[in-house]
Amino acid sequence: MAENKKADHPENSPEYKGLMVNAGIDQPESVNQDSVKRFLNKKRAVLAPEVYINGILAGDITLLSKAVTLVESSKKEHQQVAQEVIKACLPHSGNSIRIGITGVPGVGKSTFIEAMGRYITSKGGKLAVLAIDPSSECSKGSILGDKTRMEELSGDKNAYIRPSPSAGSLGGVARKTRETIILCEAAGFDHIFIETVGVGQSETAVHSMTDFFLLLMLAGAGDELQGIKRGIMEMADLIAINKADGNNVEKADIAKAQYKNALHLFPLKESEWIPQVLTCSAYHKVGIEAIWDQIESYRQQTRNNDHFFRKRNAQAIYWMHETIEEQLKRSFYDRPEIKEKLKIMENYVMHDTMSSFVAAGELLDLYARLR
Numbered sequence: 001m002a003e004n005k006k007a008d009h010p011e012n013s014p015e016y017k018g019l020m021v022n023a024g025i026d027q028p029e030s031v032n033q034d035s036v037k038r039f040l041n042k043k044r045a046v047l048a049p050e051v052y053i054n055g056i057l058a059g060d061i062t063l064l065s066k067a068v069t070l071v072e073s074s075k076k077e078h079q080q081v082a083q084e085v086i087k088a089c090l091p092h093s094g095n096s097i098r099i100g101i102t103g104v105p106g107v108g109k110s111t112f113i114e115a116m117g118r119y120i121t122s123k124g125g126k127l128a129v130l131a132i133d134p135s136s137e138c139s140k141g142s143i144l145g146d147k148t149r150m151e152e153l154s155g156d157k158n159a160y161i162r163p164s165p166s167a168g169s170l171g172g173v174a175r176k177t178r179e180t181i182i183l184c185e186a187a188g189f190d191h192i193f194i195e196t197v198g199v200g201q202s203e204t205a206v207h208s209m210t211d212f213f214l215l216l217m218l219a220g221a222g223d224e225l226q227g228i229k230r231g232i233m234e235m236a237d238l239i240a241i242n243k244a245d246g247n248n249v250e251k252a253d254i255a256k257a258q259y260k261n262a263l264h265l266f267p268l269k270e271s272e273w274i275p276q277v278l279t280c281s282a283y284h285k286v287g288i289e290a291i292w293d294q295i296e297s298y299r300q301q302t303r304n305n306d307h308f309f310r311k312r313n314a315q316a317i318y319w320m321h322e323t324i325e326e327q328l329k330r331s332f333y334d335r336p337e338i339k340e341k342l343k344i345m346e347n348y349v350m351h352d353t354m355s356s357f358v359a360a361g362e363l364l365d366l367y368a369r370l371r
């Protein structure tokens with residue numbers, strides 16, 4: 001069978017004279033094994049802090065990305081370099097508008113970010129899109145993780161998209177995102193979007209690191225005011241009802257009126273800003289400019305009344321406390337001696353041989369002695 005096939009092959013026909021098989025060539029002397037190895041090692045090696053710092057300040061996206069990877073890493077040697085880089089970038093940060101975007105899955109967040117992002121870059125702005133998704137460890141990144149999303153924006157040289165850091169508690173993920181904001185701003189990104197899913201605790205974290213909070217909603221049939229927590233609505237500086245297109249336009253207008261009424265019930269914000277409700281179609285890129293105008297007015301108004309800066313200062317203090325709490329907790333729970341004693345104490349508490357408070361006290365005493 002195999003022989004037949006060989007005979008059938010046109011190249012083996014005696015009439016076929018066009019083809020000549022040359023003798024093989026020798027391999028070139030060096031295939032650069034050493035330099036390949038050096039390159040691979042280099043890729044993994046942590047560079048000197050100055051390399052990241054200079055790169056970021058020059059707007060080098062590759063080095064920015066590498067520095068963000070260090071920020072996200074839990075390795076001690078990575079964190080040390082990361083903290084040095086953040087420190088050097090801090091004086092060059094802050095010159096941006098930070099916008100939190102939330103809404104239930106499917107509301108159109110990534111479609112909206114793509115539309116608004118393209119609008120911003122078309123006006124000469126530079127946009128970094130970050131995310132906070134503490135669930136992504138289990139769901140393998142439900143937001144921003146999917147590479148097919150935001151295709152246009154990913155190809156835009158004035159946009160930088162970074163998925164949510166995947167590991168750790170909400171506090172840990174949020175701290176990393178906040179540090180990433182600093183690096184992005186130092187790299188020249190003057191617009192920062194932080195996406196989060198509107199279903200849990202993460203909105204509070206996003207709210208505490210952004211200047212403006214945008215809530216995307218859908219017009220439902222009769223359930224306009226449900227599905228999203230009152231607290232999240234209260235945080236919003238603007239509600240945009242998305243998918244206001246086709247035969248959904250009328251429903252969206254009705255929802256708009258209802259949300260407007262609902263917002264009236266909330267007390268006046270400290271910023272003195274009165275949140276509006278608008279409709280848009282992220283898919284058809286309709287209503288995007290009107291939303292941007294609102295964000296611009298907000299920036300103007302809150303800069304004039306100083307709220308913009310007061311809020312940022314308050315956020316910086318809040319994050320200092322958050323970081324202390326997070327690092328204290330980590331340094332406590334990471335101690336092998338604590339881990340060991342914790343198991344024993346848990347057993348005591350479970351069997352009522354010791355109260356929770358006494359057990360906690362003993363563990364804290366041990367921690368104090370270890371330091």
Ligand code: GDP
Nearest residue numbers: 105106107108109110111242243281282283284
């Ligand atoms: P996310 O989960 O909130 O990020 O939502 P996506 O941006 O992935 O959008 C979910 C679905 O809604 C996708 O199929 C989008 O194409 C669609 N979608 C998003 N925005 C609009 C819109 O303005 N109008 C319509 N008709 N569909 C939209």
